[in-house]
Amino acid sequence: MPEIIFRTENITKVYDTGEVKVYALAGVDLELFKGELTVLLGPSGSGKSTLLNILGGLDHATEGRVWFDNTELTKMTDRGLTKYRRDHVGFVFQFYNLVPSLTARENVQLVTDVAADPMPADEALGLVGLGDRMDHFPSEMSGGEQQRVAIARAIAKRPQILLCDEPTGALDSTTGVQVLEVLRDINERFGTTTVVITHNAEIQRMAHRVIFFQDGKISETRINSERLAPSEIVW
């Protein structure tokens, strides 16, 4: 049994829009394990991104507690969370979120400049297969290439956890597969705990663990005994 890396205790997230209270998370208890690749599935609005943001220290839970290793995230100040993100977390977003005025290499350097023990930007880009596109600006790259730059940026700091919010959402299947290959490769090679949100149910087949979301709650957790390689996934 692998070590637990994330543990949450009855976390809720309430958005008070004035007229109504929206329960984005309505009591989530969850455990994630070191080195695993977990896929989060669930309908739109079920609270997946909200959970991911809280795990990544981007957002605060309204109630409940979250532990990363043995430190409690929910007790941390903003400053502490910043340091936590800087030292431990890598993010990959659906819309890549590259800085348009920086080249691929510079986008990665944005992270390596502040991380404690980063790998060289070139190496990170090499890992995602973009060794020859390093000096290109985001506007000169395809969506899949941009997303791979975003992954390179996320892994360059050698994070303990990699949080990906619909990393293939904006991509076609071939490019999507390429991106997933990279994610699995990183997960295997470095043992990086990886969480991937997706709407594509097929992708669950490459995960160690699949978590289903419904109305701000976990409706089901499943462990795959057999995993497929991304190239075997069809959608």
Next chain:
Amino acid sequence: MQAIDRKLFRDFQRLWLQAIAIAVVLSCGVAILLTSVGMFVALSETRTAYYERNRFADVFAHTVRAPLSLVSEIAQIDGVAGVEARISGTAILDIPGRTRTAVGRILSYPEKTNPVLNLPLLIQGRFPDPAVTSEIVVNAPFAEANNFRPGDSFSANLRGQKRSFTIVGAVQSPEFVYTIGPGAMMPDNEAFGIIWMSERAAAAAFDMTGAFNEVALSFATGTNTASVIDALDDLLEPFGGLGAYDRTDHQSDAFLEAELSQLKGMAAILPPVFFAIAGFLVSMVMSRIIALERSEIGLMKAIGYSNTEVCLHYLMLAGLIALVGVLIGWVAGTILARSLAVQYATFFNFPYVIFHVSYWVYAAAGLAGLATTSLGALQAALKAARLAPAIAMQPPAPPRFKRSLIDEAMTKARLAQSTIMILRSLLRWPVRSLLTSLGLALAVASVIASIFINDALDEIVDLTFYQTNRQDAMLLFAEDIPETVLEEVRNLPGVLQAESQQFHAAILRKGHLSKRVAIDSRRPGADLSRVLDIEGRPLDVPPGGILLSRRLAGQLGVHAGDTLQAEFLTGRRETYSLTVTGLVDQLLGLGAYMDLEYLNALFRQAPRLSTVNVTLDENQIDDLHRAIKDIPRLTGIIEMNVNRRAFQDTIEQNIVVMNSIYISIAIMITVGVSYNAARIQLSERARELASLRILGFGRGEVSYILIGEMMLIALIAQPIGWLIGAWIASAMTNAFTSDLYAIPLVLKPHIFAIGSLVVLSATLGSVLIVRRRLDRLDLVSVMKTRE
């Protein structure tokens, strides 16, 4: 270089036109601050040093003739540290090779000792040998203007006696930093000089052996000026004292002081306006950038940049703009200060030039520029810092449009959809639209408030030079002489018309208020020099009293019909009770007028005059100058034509310079404001406009929205600008109104038109530049970008 810094420079590069537009506005503030503060410090330090080293006196007094024995009594006055008595007089000079007369102010130079106060500083040659009474030194500007070298000589008409003098040196004096001849409006160093000669020669020339007619005092620290002046007046009273005065009334120092206060005013008014506009522009641009870069901000935070780092990142972008502005400002300010220093060098006579701007002034002006820019960016940067990282990752909530009464009205008015878009955007950002409008209004105001001065000066010149004083020249005499001299003057070559006029120094008193004035009297019906009211209507001074300008009456607290005491300092020095027969509104001076015949009767004297006003035949001017050099007791000639021309030349030159400066300033403000506003609109509207293009709208129709909104804002700015401009103009006329003159508030329609034209065309120009971007809009990429 760190990646985040690289982003900074790339962002700056992308924004450089906008950045430059802001930086230029900022640089105006920095340059003006640098120039005004720098020159203020330089000028006042130079003055202080000069005054100290050359012991400029604290109090000055003139008398008719006082015995030298009085000097020791003056020295006894409480608080007096030094006394310098001397002889002074005026003479017409005959300079070889010069047909026109020059006038010299003659001062005695002590023979055995050095002067105690107002030490002349030798620039060239040597001081006169006390034994040789024909040796003189002259003030350096006079020597320079006339190309005098030591050894040159000229003659002077000293009370009817022609005497020849040899120049042995040129000096500068703290008393004559600014020299202007009697009755002149502008310095004319060629025609007016200061001459120092030995005491013996001066005494002989002005019949002053054993006597003096000018005295200067210096104080021990902490002395009460007023009490010394009173004591000195008491001592001089029996000897025809003309009233002691302190430095504030000293002509040369008063001019320096006026320049200093002008610099102070410049430093206080203009830079804050520029800084405010630059700050506003920075805040507008930064808010937009931060709205655009929401997701980048979120990203930076997600990957571990702290709030402070993000805040600093955006502050540094503003800092780069400030840096460019400050650098341009420093360069422009240095050039401006240098050209001002050159101007000072021609107007003011200092022995040493410390006209360099201190480094701390550069630092202070730079800091001020940096501070305003940071302040402008602060709100936006803090917003970036406060943005929660999770929220920053989501697209911004679409702005809430609510249907309002205005929308109902717009629909009812059946406005075109594009017009509705323009109006709705104005209303969506009311504060920003208003501030943009205000920025443009300030540009309009700056044009109006500067060029109205032309019309005001025109009016002054017309009233004083062409309507009040219609004579071609004034002949001045040393003292009052019988009016029979008028016949002699009429017989001089070239003289067509001659009229007499008298000036009497007097102190007018009413209750505890008093004012020292020159009472001006002439015969009724005088045609060359007239008394005019503010509308330009000539008045005859009613006999049996005194006519006062309203400004003077105000200072004395008298009304028409009141009686006041007039203490004449001339002639028999008698005091009379005079009825104020009327008040007259005037632009210039503290006029006090009496009928000449009434005055002669009051003085129980045969008709006399002190000045003759003449009209001349231009062709015989040279003959006239030759002739008057020999007329005894004539101490000067004021050529009004030359005066008018010099004054107008100077004014016109200044006006051309000032107008171009202010119009450039207005253009810079306009471009700064409208270019940035249009760029921001374009950036906010890019998707909207691109969608319209995709839907099949033509370029013209789409640019109409962009241009229309900006021009509408500019149009709204016009009436506001007119109001602000008129208000500033009237504030300026009030501020400039002094003891001596009033600037009339002349606001002709054309200046409003010029202001609007300048600003509207600069706005249109700026929007058209932005429009070119619209033409190049890449429809596909705009629609692809997420916002």
